Amino acid sequence: MSRLQEKLSRGEFTVTGEIGPPKGTNIDPVIHEAGEYLKGSVTAVNVTDIQTAVMRASSLVGCVKLKEKGIEPVLQMVCRDRNRLALQSDLLSAAILGIENVLSITGDHVVAGDHKGAMPVYDLDSVGLLQAMAKLESGTDMGLDNKGAPNALDGSPKFFKGCVVTPCAEDVEPQVIKLAKKAEAGAQFVQTQAVYDPKAFEKFINLVKQYKIKIPILVGIVMLKNAGMANYMNNFVPGVQVPKEITKRLKETDKKEVPKVSAQICGQLIRDMKGMCQGAHLMTLGWDRYVPDIVAAAGL
Amino acid sequence: MLLTEAKPVGEVLNLIGADKSVFLLGCGGCPVGAQTGGEEKLAGLKAELEKAGKKVTGSMVVDFLCNKALVGSRFFAPARAAQLREASRVAVVSCGVGVQSAAAILGKPVVPALNTISTNAVQGLWPSEERCGQCGDCMLGMTGGVCPITTCSKSLVNGTCGGTNKGKCEVSPEKDCGWLMIYKRLKALGRTDDLRKMNAPRDHSKSDIPDRLRKSVHWALEYSKAEEPPKQATA
Numbered sequence: 001m002s003r004l005q006e007k008l009s010r011g012e013f014t015v016t017g018e019i020g021p022p023k024g025t026n027i028d029p030v031i032h033e034a035g036e037y038l039k040g041s042v043t044a045v046n047v048t049d050i051q052t053a054v055m056r057a058s059s060l061v062g063c064v065k066l067k068e069k070g071i072e073p074v075l076q077m078v079c080r081d082r083n084r085l086a087l088q089s090d091l092l093s094a095a096i097l098g099i100e101n102v103l104s105i106t107g108d109h110v111v112a113g114d115h116k117g118a119m120p121v122y123d124l125d126s127v128g129l130l131q132a133m134a135k136l137e138s139g140t141d142m143g144l145d146n147k148g149a150p151n152a153l154d155g156s157p158k159f160f161k162g163c164v165v166t167p168c169a170e171d172v173e174p175q176v177i178k179l180a181k182k183a184e185a186g187a188q189f190v191q192t193q194a195v196y197d198p199k200a201f202e203k204f205i206n207l208v209k210q211y212k213i214k215i216p217i218l219v220g221i222v223m224l225k226n227a228g229m230a231n232y233m234n235n236f237v238p239g240v241q242v243p244k245e246i247t248k249r250l251k252e253t254d255k256k257e258v259p260k261v262s263a264q265i266c267g268q269l270i271r272d273m274k275g276m277c278q279g280a281h282l283m284t285l286g287w288d289r290y291v292p293d294i295v296a297a298a299g300l
Numbered sequence: 301m302l303l304t305e306a307k308p309v310g311e312v313l314n315l316i317g318a319d320k321s322v323f324l325l326g327c328g329g330c331p332v333g334a335q336t337g338g339e340e341k342l343a344g345l346k347a348e349l350e351k352a353g354k355k356v357t358g359s360m361v362v363d364f365l366c367n368k369a370l371v372g373s374r375f376f377a378p379a380r381a382a383q384l385r386e387a388s389r390v391a392v393v394s395c396g397v398g399v400q401s402a403a404a405i406l407g408k409p410v411v412p413a414l415n416t417i418s419t420n421a422v423q424g425l426w427p428s429e430e431r432c433g434q435c436g437d438c439m440l441g442m443t444g445g446v447c448p449i450t451t452c453s454k455s456l457v458n459g460t461c462g463g464t465n466k467g468k469c470e471v472s473p474e475k476d477c478g479w480l481m482i483y484k485r486l487k488a489l490g491r492t493d494d495l496r497k498m499n500a501p502r503d504h505s506k507s508d509i510p511d512r513l514r515k516s517v518h519w520a521l522e523y524s525k526a527e528e529p530p531k532q533a534t535a
Contacts, residue, residue, distance in 0.1 A: 080454075084501065106461035109453055109471050120454060127458040128501040142501070166462040174483045177495045178459035184498065193462055238465035 002100040003072050004044040005160040008189055008216045014279035015300060016074065016191065016218060017042040017291055019066075021057035027065055035069045037288040041295045044072040044101055046191070046281070050081060053113025060090060063099050074162065075099050078107025083123035084132060084142055091136055095157030103162040103191065104129040104182070126163060127178070130185035133161050163187040166239035167204035167219075168195055175239075176207045183213050190215055191281040194222035194233070196242045198272040205276045216278035221266045221294070223284045226258060227251040263290045267297020274298070302330035302395040303513055304337070304414040307438070309348045315411040315441035316389050321355045322411075323387035325402055327365035327394035336414055337361075337393045345393065345413060358383030365398030366430070372405050384408065395419070396432030396440060396447055403445020404430065409489050410445040412438040418509050436506035442494050444485030451478025457499040 047062035331337025433449030460479035463470030
């Protein structure tokens with residue numbers, strides 16, 4: 001059992017972090033930073049999978065590098081780039097490499113990235129990918145042999161299966177309905193898109209209860225690097241609304257003090273929502289060195 | 301011409317579910333040529349549904365179901381409108397465009413009776429925004445008659461992704477989110493439960509035209525007759 005699963009099943013408030021592999025072969029700096037600042041502060045670290053459809057090194061290699069540093073990884077898997085053959089193959093590879101935490105994500109469309117002419121695959125959706133994981137765990141794959149029987153695996157994996165949700169989307173019910181399907185497909189934990197509005201999050205949590213979804217939820221916390229980023233998120237990032245007060249506070253802060261204030265904002269958000277969820281997922285977008293500050297500000 | 305194939309009756313009945321009354325709507329265009337629709341096929345489906353204990357409140361073939369104005373105008377007659385009102389479901393014998401066009405204007409949950417495999421070169425009339433993805437495994441019966449294969453940029457089958465933004469798709473602020481359209485349609489029909497149903501990953505092999513259909517495409521029925529070997533006279 002992974003440490004992440006262990007802590008969540010004990011009901012401990014759990015914090016995860018996130019890194020992105022480089023565009024290029026120079027992976028050491030990001031792994032070094034993770035070792036310096038994330039290792040002591042979070043339980044596990046997500047490695048993004050060709051995030052926002054901008055071509056990079058794989059999540060799998062980032063996970064292996066984290067493990068070498070003694071950091072527990074969460075393998076992110078998007079459905080955009082691989083069909084069911086490649087996804088299942090990579091799931092087996094991950095298990096062989098000792099990776100247990102896997103996160104199923106639909107994945108941003110290719111037009112969001114830097115290879116706009118690429119073919120968007122989505123052979124499986126995020127629900128189908130969770131079903132594929134469960135199937136592999138049961139000892140067969142998604143295919144059939146010549147007689148129409150399931151193919152038996154020579155050794156089957158065991159995962160801690162995660163999924164994502166956008167809790168502050170304008171239309172939140174379809175998000176929750178899909179989350180219910182993900183739980184039904186075998187998801188065991190949830191990491192959410194960024195939340196800046198505890199009231200909207202409460203509304204989401206109430207709907208989650210109404211739909212009888214019982215898996216642990218880690219609220220998504222994205223560090224704001226300046227007021228401009230807050231405006232950008234409001235305009236262009238689906239389902240994310242930064243309240244005016246936060247933007248105003250960042251705008252009025254001296255540039256040198258912004259990271260400190262931003263970490264305080266994140267800490268306060270975690271304090272406000274701690275009672276409603278089972279953990280927090282910190283996305284610092286390269287500002288890994290402030291993770292310990294956030295954890296301290298959250299009083300964890 | 302559109303290439304369509306009848307769904308197994310069991311699947312159609314499954315989609316109708318517990319509902320008792322059904323109105324049958326057929327397209328008099330391409331499906332007649334493909335020999336999957338028209339008056340005769342509608343009569344056949346009617347008999348099957350009645351055998352299964354369903355009440356068929358009415359049945360009608362419209363020249364081209366892909367033309368919404370044409371479809372709507374055929375329900376102006378009070379007797380037809382009453383038959384439609386009485387039905388809980390509308391079973392549609394047409395390609396995916398016809399199913400979507402009927403769903404868009406009739407305000408009733410639709411059930412596709414056919415799978416659309418290919419739109420080939422000639423696509424009948426195509427006057428409006430509904431598109432068929434030729435997936436060969438029509439799921440319009442579970443999506444309020446809005447096609448997730450063509451309206452969702454990612455052709456997702458189990459609901460919206462995180463990229464939906466104020467009703468629009470992450471791909472473009474001008475593009476409606478397909479799954480939100482489905483959600484709104486199902487909500488208006490009081491059928492959001494349909495969203496909870498798990499849909500299996502798509503079987504992409506179903507969108508390949510099977511050999512028997514590739515060889516028997518006949519737009520003109522005369523043409524098919526000319527192709528038939530002359531019958532031997534029997535004594």
